[in-house]
Amino acid sequence: MPRITELVRRVYQYEQRCSVETAYISNVLLLLAAVVLAINTFNNSMSTPGLYIFCLVVAAASAATALFLRRVHNVGKATHFTSALFLVFGLACLYFGANDGFQTLWFFLFPFVLLIHIGLPSGIPYCVIYGVCASLLFWTPLYQYTAYAYSYDFRFYYPVFYWSFFVLVFVADLFYKRYRIEQEQSERRMEQEVADTVRDAQALMLHSVTAISRMIDEKDRYTSQHSQRVAEYSRLIAENMPNRHFSQQELDNIYRSGLLHDIGKIAIPDAVLKKPDRLTDEEFATMKTHPVWGRKILSGLEFLPGVALGAGCHHERYDGRGYPDGVSTKDLPVQVRIISAADALDAMNSNRCYRSHRSKEYILGELQKGRGTQFDPEVADVVIRLIENGQIKIDSETPAGKEADA
Amino acid sequence: MKPFPKKPPRIPEVILSPYRDRKISFWMKVTLIFIWWFWMLAGVIYRGPTHHIILGTMIALLGLDIYYSRKAPRPRATICIFALLALLNVHLFASGQIGYFSIFPLLLYCSAIIFILGIRVSLAFNAFLFVVLLCYLRGPGRDSVLPIYGEHMLVRFPYLYVCIVGIGYIIMFSIQSYWVEKAQEQEVLAQRIRTEKAKLAETSFKVITAMYAALSARVPGIDQHCTHVAELSRALAEKLNLNKQACTDAYSAGLLHEVGAVGLPDDVLNTAVLNEAQFEIYKTYVTRGEKIIRELQIADTLADAVLHHRENYDGSGYPSQLAGEAIPQLSRIIAVADYVDRHRQRGESEDHIRQRLNAQSGTRFDPACVIGMLEIM
Numbered sequence: 001m002p003r004i005t006e007l008v009r010r011v012y013q014y015e016q017r018c019s020v021e022t023a024y025i026s027n028v029l030l031l032l033a034a035v036v037l038a039i040n041t042f043n044n045s046m047s048t049p050g051l052y053i054f055c056l057v058v059a060a061a062s063a064a065t066a067l068f069l070r071r072v073h074n075v076g077k078a079t080h081f082t083s084a085l086f087l088v089f090g091l092a093c094l095y096f097g098a099n100d101g102f103q104t105l106w107f108f109l110f111p112f113v114l115l116i117h118i119g120l121p122s123g124i125p126y127c128v129i130y131g132v133c134a135s136l137l138f139w140t141p142l143y144q145y146t147a148y149a150y151s152y153d154f155r156f157y158y159p160v161f162y163w164s165f166f167v168l169v170f171v172a173d174l175f176y177k178r179y180r181i182e183q184e185q186s187e188r189r190m191e192q193e194v195a196d197t198v199r200d201a202q203a204l205m206l207h208s209v210t211a212i213s214r215m216i217d218e219k220d221r222y223t224s225q226h227s228q229r230v231a232e233y234s235r236l237i238a239e240n241m242p243n244r245h246f247s248q249q250e251l252d253n254i255y256r257s258g259l260l261h262d263i264g265k266i267a268i269p270d271a272v273l274k275k276p277d278r279l280t281d282e283e284f285a286t287m288k289t290h291p292v293w294g295r296k297i298l299s300g301l302e303f304l305p306g307v308a309l310g311a312g313c314h315h316e317r318y319d320g321r322g323y324p325d326g327v328s329t330k331d332l333p334v335q336v337r338i339i340s341a342a343d344a345l346d347a348m349n350s351n352r353c354y355r356s357h358r359s360k361e362y363i364l365g366e367l368q369k370g371r372g373t374q375f376d377p378e379v380a381d382v383v384i385r386l387i388e389n390g391q392i393k394i395d396s397e398t399p400a401g402k403e404a405d406a
Numbered sequence: 407m408k409p410f411p412k413k414p415p416r417i418p419e420v421i422l423s424p425y426r427d428r429k430i431s432f433w434m435k436v437t438l439i440f441i442w443w444f445w446m447l448a449g450v451i452y453r454g455p456t457h458h459i460i461l462g463t464m465i466a467l468l469g470l471d472i473y474y475s476r477k478a479p480r481p482r483a484t485i486c487i488f489a490l491l492a493l494l495n496v497h498l499f500a501s502g503q504i505g506y507f508s509i510f511p512l513l514l515y516c517s518a519i520i521f522i523l524g525i526r527v528s529l530a531f532n533a534f535l536f537v538v539l540l541c542y543l544r545g546p547g548r549d550s551v552l553p554i555y556g557e558h559m560l561v562r563f564p565y566l567y568v569c570i571v572g573i574g575y576i577i578m579f580s581i582q583s584y585w586v587e588k589a590q591e592q593e594v595l596a597q598r599i600r601t602e603k604a605k606l607a608e609t610s611f612k613v614i615t616a617m618y619a620a621l622s623a624r625v626p627g628i629d630q631h632c633t634h635v636a637e638l639s640r641a642l643a644e645k646l647n648l649n650k651q652a653c654t655d656a657y658s659a660g661l662l663h664e665v666g667a668v669g670l671p672d673d674v675l676n677t678a679v680l681n682e683a684q685f686e687i688y689k690t691y692v693t694r695g696e697k698i699i700r701e702l703q704i705a706d707t708l709a710d711a712v713l714h715h716r717e718n719y720d721g722s723g724y725p726s727q728l729a730g731e732a733i734p735q736l737s738r739i740i741a742v743a744d745y746v747d748r749h750r751q752r753g754e755s756e757d758h759i760r761q762r763l764n765a766q767s768g769t770r771f772d773p774a775c776v777i778g779m780l781e782i783m
Contacts, residue, residue, distance in 0.1 A: 024580045028573050035569045039562065102558040105566060108510075112517075112573040117580070157507035160448045164441045164514055165570075171437040172521045175430040176581050183588045190595040197602040200704050201609050208613040211701035215620050218669025218694050267623035270672040297619040300612045 008120075011177040015119035020075045024117045029066035032113075033059040051098060058089075079118050083126045086110070090130050094137055097148025104134075108162060111169040116176065127166055135159040205303050209256045212263060212297075219266050220273055226346055231258030233342035234335075236391060240382050244334065254335050257310035261339055264294030264311060288323050291315050306335045314340045319373045329376065337376040341383055344374065349394055360387065360394040415586040425524040426585040428479065434521045435472050439465050441514070449504070457503040457511075464494050485527060488519060492531060496538055500547070502554035509555065509563060512539070513570060520574040525582060532571055540564065607654070613702065618661045624668040625675055631747055636660030638743035638782070639736075645778040652736070659711040659736050660743060666695025666712070689724050692716050711736035715744060718770045738772040742779045745771070756783060 036059040040052060065082060072078045090107040097104065110130055114123035137143060138155040150158075217224035235255045238246050246254070265273060268290055272283045279287060295312030298304075313329065313336045320328035322340075329337045348358045348366060358366075364384060371380040386392045425431065446461050471487040474480055495512040502508040516535055519528045542551050543560045552560060622629035639660035643653040667675065670691055674684050696713035699705055714728060714737035721729030742763070749759045760780060767776040 021580060024576055027576050031572045031576065032569065035565050035572075039565050099562070100556060100558045102562050106569075108513075108566075109570060109573065112570060112577070116577045151506070153505040153507065156452050157448070157504065157510075160445065161507060161510045161514070164444065164510075165517075167441060168434070168437060168514065168518055171433055172430065172577070175427070175433050176584075179427045179429065180584065183584075183592075187588070187592065187595065190592065190599060194595065194598050194602055197599065197606050201602065201606040203703055204606065204609050204613060204705075207701055207703045208609075208616070211613070211698055212617060212620060214698045214701050215617065215665070215668045218666070218698065219624065263620060264623070266620050266668055293623045297616055297623060300615050300619070303609060303612070 007174060007178060010181060011174050012120050014177055014181050016121050018119055020079060020119070020122075021117045022069050022075055025075075025079070026066040026069050028113055028117070029062040029069070032109075033062040033066065036062070051103075076122065080122060083114060083118075083122070087126050087130055091133055094134060095146055095148075097146060097150060101148060101150055101154055104158065107134075108165045111166045115169045115173045120173065131159070131162050131166060134162055208301065209259055209304065209307075213259045216263055216266060220270075223262050223265050223273070226350065227259050227262050229346045229350070230261060230339065230342045231255045233345055233392065234258040234338050236386060237338050237342060237379060237382050238335075240386060240391075241334070241338075241378070242382070243378075250335075253304060253306055254338060256304055257307045257335060258339055258342060260298060260307055261294065261311050261314045261343060262290065263297050264290035264292065266297075267293040288315075292324050306333060309333065310336055310339045314343050316340065317374045318370075318376050322374075334376070334379075337379050341375050341379045344370070345383060345392070349392075363387065363394060415583050415590070420579060420583040420586050421525050421529075423524075423582045423586050425479070426589070427581075430581075431479075431522050432472070434518060435468055438515075438518050438522075439468055439472075442468075445511070452504070457498055457508075460494050460498050460503070464491055467491055467494075481527075484523070488523065488531065491515065492535060496535070499539075500542060500551065502551065506555060506559070509559065513567060516567070516571050517574040520571070520578045521581075525575065525578050528578075529575075536564075536567065536571075539567065610658070610702075610705065614658050614661055617665055617698070621662075621665050621668055625664070628664055628667065631751065632661050632664060634747040634750075635663060635740065635743045638746060638779075639739050641782050642739050642743060642775060642778050643736075645782060646735075646739070646774065648735075655707055655711070656736055656739055658705075659708045659715075660740055662695065662699060662708060663712050663715050663740050663744060664691065664695065665698055666691035666693065668698075669694040689716075693725055707734075707736065710734045711740060713737075715740040717741070719772050720769045723770075733772075735772075738775050742771050742775045746779060746783070759783070 036055050040055050040059070065078070069075065069078070090104070090110070093103045093107065107130060111123075111127050114127055137146065138150065138158055143150060143155055213224065213227060216227060232255075234257065235251055238244075238251055238254045268287060272279065272286050275283065291312050291314060295308050298308035298311050301307055309332065312324075313327070313332055316322035316325065316327055316329050316332070316336070317340075318329050318337070320326055320330075322329075329340060345363070345367075348363045350357050364387060367375065367380050367384050367387075371377045375383075383392070387394060442461050442465050446458055446465075449458055449461070467487050467490055471484055474483050492515065495515045499509050499512045512535070516532050519531055522528075523531070541547050543563060548560065555563075618629070618632060621632070636657045637660070639656040640653050643656035648656070670688065674680065674687050677684060680688055692713055692715065696709045699709040699712055702708075711734055714726065714733050717723035717726065717728045717733045717737060718741075719730060719733070719738070721727050746759055746763070749762070750756075760783065763771065763776050763779060767773045
C-alpha cells in the first residue's frame with residue numbers, strides 16, 4: 001500500500017511538470033465530434049429538436065477546439081475550461097436523464113479523455129467530482145428529485161461501472177507514466193555515461209602528456225626543466241606570430257609538443273646525457289639519435305597532432321642541414337620551426353652542464369645569423385622582437401652567479 | 407521534460423511494435439480482477455439476478471494467466487485465455503444477467519484488452535467483438551436482446567462503443583509510440599556509449615604503448631619481459647574469471663609494471679648483481695612507476711597494481727608491506743607472472759619454476775594465483 005501511494009505521488013509530481021499532449025487531445029476531440037455528428041445524422045428521429053441542436057453545437061465546438069488547439073498557447077487553461085463545460089453538461093444530463101438515461105452513459109468517457117493525456121493533476125478533480133455527484137444522486141434518496149425516473153437497475157449499476165472505468169484508466173495512466181519516469185531516468189544515466197566517457201578520454205589525452213613528461217623528469221631533471229621552458233617559449237612565439245592565428249587547441253598542442261620534444265633523450269645513457277665536458281664524436285652521434293627515439297615513442301599518439309613530428313624534427317634546420325634526416329623545415333608545419341627555434345633559444349639562454357648561458361648580444365647575434373639558415377626568418381624575427389621588448393627574459397645580468405650554480 | 411517529439415515515429419511501426427512494458431500489462435490484469443471482484447460484491451448487495459458464476463470463472467481464468475506468465479510473457483497462452491474471457495463476456499451480454507447494464511462488462515473488457523494485449527492483437531479481438539455486438543444489436547440477435555436493453559441502447563450503443571474503444575486506441579497509440587521512440591533513442595545512446603568507450607580504450611592503449619615504448623628505449627631488452635608478463639597476467643586474470651575490463655587492466659599493468667625503471671641510474675640498471683645501496687635505489691622503481699601512471703588521472707587501478715606488485719602475500723615485500731587480500735588482486739597476478747617470466751629468462755626449467763611457485767605459495771604469492779598459473783604453464 002505505501003508503495004502505491006508513493007507511485008501515485010511520483011506520477012502526480014511528474015505530470016505537474018509535463019505539458020499536455022496536444023496532438024492526442026486533438027485526435028480525441030475529433031473522434032468525439034465525428035461520433036456525435038454520426039449519431040445526429042443517423043438517429044435524429046429519436047431525439048428532441050433541442051437536444052439535436054445541442055449535440056450539433058457540442059460536435060462543432062469539439063472539432064473547432066481540436067483544430068485550434070495547436071495555436072492555443074495556454075493549453076492548460078483551455079482544457080480546464082472545456083473539462084468544466086463537459087462536467088456541467090454531464091451533471092445536467094444526469095438530472096434530466098435524456099434518451100431514457102442513455103445520454104448519461106456517455107460520461108463513462110470522462111476518465112478516458114481526461115486522465116492520460118491531460119494528466120492526474122488537472123484530470124482527477126473533474127472525474128472525481130462527476131463520479132461523486134453520480135454516486136450521491138443514485139445511491140442516496142436524492143434520486144427522487146431527478147427529472148427522469150431512473151430504474152433501480154440503472155441507479156445501482158451506473159456508479160459501479162463509472163468507478164470501474166475510472167479505476168481501469170487510472171491504473172493504465174499510473175503505469176504508463178511510471179514507465180516514462182523510468183525511461184527518462186535511464187536515458188539520463190546513459191547520457192551521463194556518454195559525457196563521463198568523453199570527459200575521461202579528454203582527460204586521458206591531457207594527462208598522458210604530463211605522465212610521459214614525468215618519465216623524462218624521472219630520468220633527467222634538467223631535460224624536464226628545459227622542456228618546460230621550451231614549451232612556454234613555443235607558446236609565446238606562436239601567440240606573437242604575425243599573419244597567423246592559432247586556435248586555443250593549436251596553442252595547447254604546441255605547448256605539449258614543446259613539453260615532449262626531448263622525450264627521446266630517455267634512451268640516451270646517463271654517461272652521455274649528463275657528461276660535464278664536450279662530447280666526443282661518438283657520443284655526439286649517440287646524442288643525435290634522440291629525435292629518432294622521440295618520434296618512435298610518440299608515433300602512436302595521433303590524438304596529439306604534431307607532437308611526434310615536433311619530437312622528431314626539432315633539430316632539423318631551415319636550410320635542410322640539420323639532423324636526423326636533413327630535411328628542410330620549410331616543408332614542415334610551422335609548429336616544428338617554432339619548437340626548433342625555442343629549443344635553440346633555451347639552449348643558449350640556460351646553464352648547461354658544460355657551460356653557462358650566453359649573453360643577450362650573443363643570442364641576438366646568433367638569431368640574426370641563423371635567420372634563413374637555421375631558423376625560419378619569420379620565427380626568428382618574432383623571437384628577436386620578443387627578446388628586445390623583454391617578453392623573453394635573458395639572464396645576461398648575472399652570468400657569473402649562474403655559472404657558480406652550474 | 408522534453409517537448410513532445412516533432413516527428414513522431416511512423417504509424418505502422420507503432421502499431422506493430424512489440425509489447426514493451428510488462429508492468430502495464432500485469433497491473434491491468436490485476437486491476438481487471440479487482441474490478442470483477444468488485445462487481446461480485448456489488449452483485450451481492452444488488453437484490454436480483456446475479457452473474458457470480460461467470461465472474462468467478464473469469465477471475466479464475468485471468469488468475470491462471472497471471473500465474474502462467476509470471477516469469478516470461480507467454481503470448482499464445484494469454485491470447486487463448488483472453489479469447490475464452492471474450493466468449494464469457496459475450497455470454498454475459500447476450501443473456502442479460504444483470505439487466506440493462508449487462509452490456510458494460512463487455513465494453514470494459516474491450517477497452518482493457520487494448521492495454522493488456524497491445525494494439526496489434528487487441529485490434530483483432532475488438533473487430534470480432536464489434537461484429538458480434540452488431541449482430542445482436544442490429545442484426546439477427548436483435549429480438550433476443552431488445553427486451554433487456556430497450557430501443558435507445560440498441561441504436562446508440564455502437565457509437566458509445568466506437569468512442570470508448572477508439573479513445574482507448576488513441577491512448578495506447580501514444581503509449582506505444584513512446585515505446586518506439588524511446589527504443590530508438592536508447593539504441594542511439596547505447597551506440598554512442600559503445601563508440602565512446604571504444605575510443606577511450608583505444609586512447610588509453612595508445613598512451614600505454616607510448617609509455618612502454620619510452621621504457622623500452624630507456625632499458626633495452628625490457629620490452630620482451632614486459633610483453634611476456636602482460637600476456638601471462640591477462641591469461642591468469644582470465645583463468646581467475648575476472649571481468650573483461652580487469653583482464654585488459656592486467657595486460658596494461660603487466661606492460662607498465664617496470665615503467666619506473668626509466669628513473670633508475672645507469673649503474674643500477676646495468677649491474678647484474680646489486681649491492682645493498684644499489685638495491686635500495688632499485689626498489690624505488692615501483693614508487694617511481696606509480697607516480698608516472700598516477701599522472702594519467704584515470705588509471706588509478708593500474709597505478710595501484712604497479713605500486714604493489716612487489717608486495718609478498720605474507721607481508722614481507724615492499725614498498726608498503728601489505729599482506730594477503732590487502733594487496734590489490736592485479737598486483738598479486740603480476741607478481742606471479744613477473745616471477746615466472748624472470749626465471750624463464752634465466753633459462754630455468756619449467757618444472758623447477760613450478761616447484762619454486764608451489765614452495766612460495768602462501769608466503770610470497772597468493773595461492774589462488776599460483777594454482778591458476780600452474781594450470782596455464
